[in-house]
Amino acid sequence: MTEPHSAVAEHAEHSPYLRHHFDNMEQQFDSATLGMWVFLLTEIMFFGGMFGAYTVYRSMYPEAFASTSMHMNPAFGAANTAVLIVSSLTMALAVRSARLGKQQALQMFLILTMIFGIAFLVIKGFEYHEHWVDMKVPLFSGHWDYSNTPEFPHQAQYSHQAQILFCFYFFMTGFHALHMLVGVGLMTTILMMARRGIFSTNYFTPVEISGLYWHFVDIVWIFLFPLLYLIGNARKLI
């Protein structure tokens, strides 16, 4: 569908990526970034609902939560945290490369970011599997065992509330993982656009706003990790 040009400057004078309802590239870039910030605000409210509910239950059942937190694997959690932080670094470098018009560097950093993102999801998969084997998945009947063991001799008393916390664990990390998956998909799209040579110093908006999204998903994890994995005193590391 062709668009009428009567109200628009001739094509030769502006970037081919300028959408015609904008007056100039700067307005377009500003709008896109503001739009992404507003979207991230909605994501804060989305996760915030879960964090809020978590806070309510944690204040009601502090010992139960501490007990349950013992069953999280802090090694996996720490590894995931490191992976995400590094991925945010590579993402930031990708955005910088795009701003500077460095195509090779851009693609390399995008690929690295994706690798780290996928690594996160793989580690998460191992974690979930471990919980499954350990019978700590209350979502499925027959996969919940919170009786006393030599290693955890006093936990049975918290069995009910522990189910609540494990629900939070799976729902919160599950929604987070979903967002990571979307992020990896976004990166794939950006990578394909980069390989087509779309980005330049004049136009790198998609990279910028994808970067914002990626950093946000990282920050959500930074909050999830201590709240789920690091409650309680005696830690068993590895």
Next chain:
Amino acid sequence: MSTALQTPEVAETPNYLNSEYGWKSWLFTKDHKRIAVLYIISITVMFFIGGIFASLIRIELLTPQGDLVNSDTYNKFFTMHGIVMVFFFLIPSIPATLGNFFLPMQIGAKDLAFPRINLLSWYIYIAGAIFALSAIVLGGVDTGWTFYTPFSSTYSNTFVITAAVGVFIAGFSSILTGLNFIVTVHKMRAPGMTWGRLPLFVWANYATSLIQVLGTPVVAITLALVGLERAFHIGIFDPAIGGDPILFQHMFWFYSHPAVYIMILPGMGVISELVTCFSRKSIFGYSFIAASSLGIAIIGFLVWGHHMFVTGMSMYASLYFSLLTMLVAVPSAIKVFNWTATMFRGSISYDTPMLYAFGFIGLFTIGGLTGLFLATLGVDVHVTDTYFVVAHFHYVMVGGMVLAYLGGMHFWWPKITGRMYPEGWAKFACLLVFAGFNLTFFPQFITGYLGQPRRYHAYAPEFQVLNVMSTAGASVLGLGYVIPLIYFLWSMKYGPKAGNNPWNAKGLEWQTTSPPPTFNFEQTPIVTEDAYAYGSESAPEEAHHHD
């Protein structure tokens, strides 16, 4: 009194309606005006579906016994009436239709900031509607539109997840519309269109968008948690494992109270446009009305607990919520007074949009004041969960919001379609709506105080007389809705052609053709005057006005 027919017939100029033909040009459009039309069609369909459920409810309630349908079916009727009306009509209504069409035009922009996201919003809305309608068709859902746990999460045997998914999806349509509006107002105003010159319709939609963006995600996650609890048979609201069903209510109302401001604020924006145009006066108290929209949006997030006074919430929390609810009423009152003052020494015409504005001002006043009854703790304990509440919210939602929507549709119809609706029929329908509405809902205040609980399939016999009155009113109201549907459709082919500005209104949308061209303006407008610069600043031409 209408000047609409005095403008000469305009030749069929290229406009957004005739620029392209074919279903693809509509379903893949990026033009905010076409997307608005798509929304008008969709929400009208959903409105009438919701209306059918309302009719079935009122017919059942003619008699005290539950004799039309069985209890389960009745419970599904009021649930689906609520879900369809709240999430698929009221929440999107004015922003997605009139807002989509006119917000860009009123600020002098060529489109919204993100046209493709705008189209995506509509598709997401349709997807949500399909899920909701599927829940209905598959057998219905009976939790009430409020989905209270543990009934919704554990005990109901109906299609709760399907309905919740529909609402969840529709929520994203709302979020994206709000996001689009916020960025548009910030970044795409024409030269000279400062914040202080924005039409109040834009301010209203902006404030609404803030609520949409901040509140909707919370109901999304809340319903997702209920759905997950149903799917996995375990969840965080289950009292058996120490969960708190009241936490659901806090999370649900944290959105759903601001949601009612999503529903009413755009309507208030429309009223500001109507009252100024049809009094031919600048709005009285512009900055107060603009600020009150923001005030309602912000304070609206702080009052959700007034839905929960009898749940066993702490007394101090109840005191706080009661007090804040009194506070949130103040900005609404400010608006009503300012609209009234706008009419003072104006030049008032009785065109249909203005009649709807009159109706809004009166009925919203009643609705808003009866909200104060509910905010008053000692009275709320008696009337909460009765028909008093039902009457209150229908006064603000229907007497307020729907009247504003109809007023706006009549006002902007000539701009949207290039055609004029028949004024005589329109006035008649407006009268039917007003009379039918009051007959339907006023008796419900009385039955509510007498003790008739809401969501009751069968009721105590002493409430029957008032219920019969209510049903009678509903038939008149229904007729009042059907008539505009007919003449609006009729006018698209047979209505007289309207000129650029049949109402002599201010506002950039009236500076361009009816219907507007695809890119709204031949040249980007440059704004030099304030909004509503009607008439003169000094020289009175009002020799016939006496003190």
Next chain:
Amino acid sequence: MQVPLFPEAASSIARQVDYLYAYLSVVTIVMTGLIFAVVFFFAIKYRRKSPNETPRQIHGSLVLEITWSIIPFIVMLSFFWWGAEIFFANASPPSNAMDVYVVGKQWMWKIQYPEGTREINELHVPIGRPVKLTLASEDVIHSFFIPAFRIKHDVVPGRYDTMWFTATKPGRYHIFCAEYCGTEHSGMIGWVTVMNDSDYENWVASGGTEGSMAQQGERLFEQYGCSTCHQTEQQGRGPNLRGLYGSRVQLSDGRTVLADDSFIRESILNPNAKVTAGYRPDVMPTFQGQVSEEQLLQMIVYIKSLANPGAPASTGGRQ
């Protein structure tokens, strides 16, 4: 045909609520009438008389804005104040209130009196004496609503809620469930009968074939083996329950809590939530899923009966 505006007023606060409602109504009618009248008046007086009229623009008045913000807010504060007063009164049952226990389940109200009488969907109360209802739900959220008394309270599963009233007028009044609870929500209704004192005493003595609630609770105490650890005359593995009810209990984590109905209910269903100081956790088993809400209330009434030192020891078994 007469259509009343108010239900019967049969409790000590009913008239107050009605007066507050009347006040709210008057203000509403006056404000609405004012707005309607002014709008109507302006619409007529300032109607357009010629198509090209151009009225003078008036932009606003700070004085008016402040006035019509402050005055309505002050009026609203009066609503708030009066409403809060009634609400406070509702929240504080007198200490001499008689207890009645209400269990809501889909779709009926099961009512137990301490004397042992039980009813379904019927509540009998004496005139002039404060009555405190303890509300429990077996399934979903319900709400106990007596329009004639102008009170209601939600009945939430997983905990106890209370409400109180003093009936002031003999008669039979509606009870409605006021929180949607499923299929027969509108059938979950009943009647409260207000009787004069002597009639009530006769009535309540005539029911209860299974003994008083305390006696039933004592039987459950035996049946579930509670007496194994909770001896009433000597120290056992669990805390002595004599004199417990209404006292302040020191917990193992340092907190001090009141041993009220909710505490006892929780201790039976989730014993490790609040362990008394000096006792070990993980000793008392949970009875969740084994005792009904009604049985819990009976046991609570029994334990309450142990609160008076010097009260006769129960006749039913010690180990």
